[in-house]
Amino acid sequence: MQYRTLGDGDRALEVSTLCLGTMHLGTRTDERTSFAILDRFLEAGGTFLDTANNYNAWGAGHGRDSEDLVGRWLADRGVRGHVRVATKLGAAKKDPALPLSNTPPTNFQGLGADVVAREAHESLRHLGVDRIDVLYGHVDDRETPLAETVGAFGKLQAEGVVGLSGISNVALWRVVEAREEALRQGVPPYAVVQQQLTYAYPTPEVDRHSWASPELLDYAASTGVPGRPSLAVVAYSPLLQGAYVRADKPLFGGYDHPTTHARVRVLHEVAAELGATPNQVALAWLLGGAVPVVPVVGAGSVEQLDEILGAADLVLEPEVRARLDAV
Numbered sequence: 361m362q363y364r365t366l367g368d369g370d371r372a373l374e375v376s377t378l379c380l381g382t383m384h385l386g387t388r389t390d391e392r393t394s395f396a397i398l399d400r401f402l403e404a405g406g407t408f409l410d411t412a413n414n415y416n417a418w419g420a421g422h423g424r425d426s427e428d429l430v431g432r433w434l435a436d437r438g439v440r441g442h443v444r445v446a447t448k449l450g451a452a453k454k455d456p457a458l459p460l461s462n463t464p465p466t467n468f469q470g471l472g473a474d475v476v477a478r479e480a481h482e483s484l485r486h487l488g489v490d491r492i493d494v495l496y497g498h499v500d501d502r503e504t505p506l507a508e509t510v511g512a513f514g515k516l517q518a519e520g521v522v523g524l525s526g527i528s529n530v531a532l533w534r535v536v537e538a539r540e541e542a543l544r545q546g547v548p549p550y551a552v553v554q555q556q557l558t559y560a561y562p563t564p565e566v567d568r569h570s571w572a573s574p575e576l577l578d579y580a581a582s583t584g585v586p587g588r589p590s591l592a593v594v595a596y597s598p599l600l601q602g603a604y605v606r607a608d609k610p611l612f613g614g615y616d617h618p619t620t621h622a623r624v625r626v627l628h629e630v631a632a633e634l635g636a637t638p639n640q641v642a643l644a645w646l647l648g649g650a651v652p653v654v655p656v657v658g659a660g661s662v663e664q665l666d667e668i669l670g671a672a673d674l675v676l677e678p679e680v681r682a683r684l685d686a687v
């Protein structure tokens with residue numbers, strides 16, 4: 361397992377470069393299997409967990425199932441001190457009687473100051489911790505003034521209950537404006553941005569704000585210098601939810617186009633030549649890129665996780681990367 365530092369100065373946080381997503385733990389994945397997955401991740405040196413205040417209200421859960429499960433596991437194993445926990449708020453249900461949707465009307469609670477304060481304290485309670493290591497806005501909220509959201513995250517950091525702040529599913533210009541607003545207010549700017557990123561690229565769309573674009577990676581690479589505090593990129597759905605290797609997992613959300621099919625073919629060829637698996641090559645491609653990112657991987661079993669962990673030390677030589685990049 362490799363490690364890297366998020367954030368700067370006295371807020372700097374060391375995390376494993378593989379982050380374990382817990383979206384389905386406690387709902388689709390039963391408690392026994394979930395605990396076994398978390399145990400194995402920790403045993404392999406993994407220290408970074410990702411959850412949210414709405415996992416998994418998209419499925420069978422009430423929305424705090426994953427936070428509750430992570431909280432029970434941390435308490436049962438007594439490992440809080442060894443693990444960094446990231447959670448998110450803002451995309452839980454505003455009206456509990458209505459479903460959530462990714463398209464308007466979304467029914468998202470948004471990132472108003474009251475929501476940020478209330479939901480963060482609820483997350484502390486559900487996780488059973490006194491500090492959230494990374495707190496993200498789950499989805500950008502353009503209805504709330506940016507200064508209000510930035511101030512609300514800054515207040516939680518000043519109270520000491522949040523380490524680093526971050527944002528997810530957001531346009532780059534909004535990240536930059538929010539960080540500049542934070543510097544004006546004298547509060548720590550977003551240090552982490554969580555977007556979808558994998559070896560395949562989605563079809564470009566003007567309003568696709570969930571993707572880690574090349575511009576975002578370029579901006580992240582330009583940070584960590586005086587006047588521009590560091591910004592790390594965390595990549596969700598790095599395995600395309602299993603679609604690289606499984607017929608039962610169709611390509612989704614703009615990924616089903618000829619270039620993806622060509623990329624998947626080369627991914628399989630390279631994997632066979634290296635004696636690795638396509639999933640491992642896809643993760644190694646992300647981990648070893650010119651702008652390294654932190655993949656947030658999901659696993660439904662210990663066996664899946666073991667395969668994922670095999671990517672942690674897989675190095676792609678420059679000629680192999682060039683071949684993968686050329687497609």
Ligand SMILES: NC(=O)c1ccc[n+]([C@@H]2O[C@H](COP(=O)([O-])OP(=O)(O)OC[C@H]3O[C@@H](n4cnc5c(N)ncnc54)[C@H](OP(=O)(O)O)[C@@H]3O)[C@@H](O)[C@H]2O)c1
Nearest residue numbers: 381382383410596597598599600601602657658660664667
């Ligand atoms: N910020 C956001 O808006 C956002 C959005 C989505 C996800 N996330 C975070 O990112 C995490 C991962 O997301 P994801 O589940 O979409 O990502 P993913 O890592 O691309 O997909 C994980 C799924 O792929 C399948 N899989 C994993 N390893 C496999 C293997 N070795 N062989 C075959 N199939 C395998 C499993 O599906 P089965 O369980 O069906 O077998 C697993 O649940 C989530 O848990 C969450 O923490 C964040």
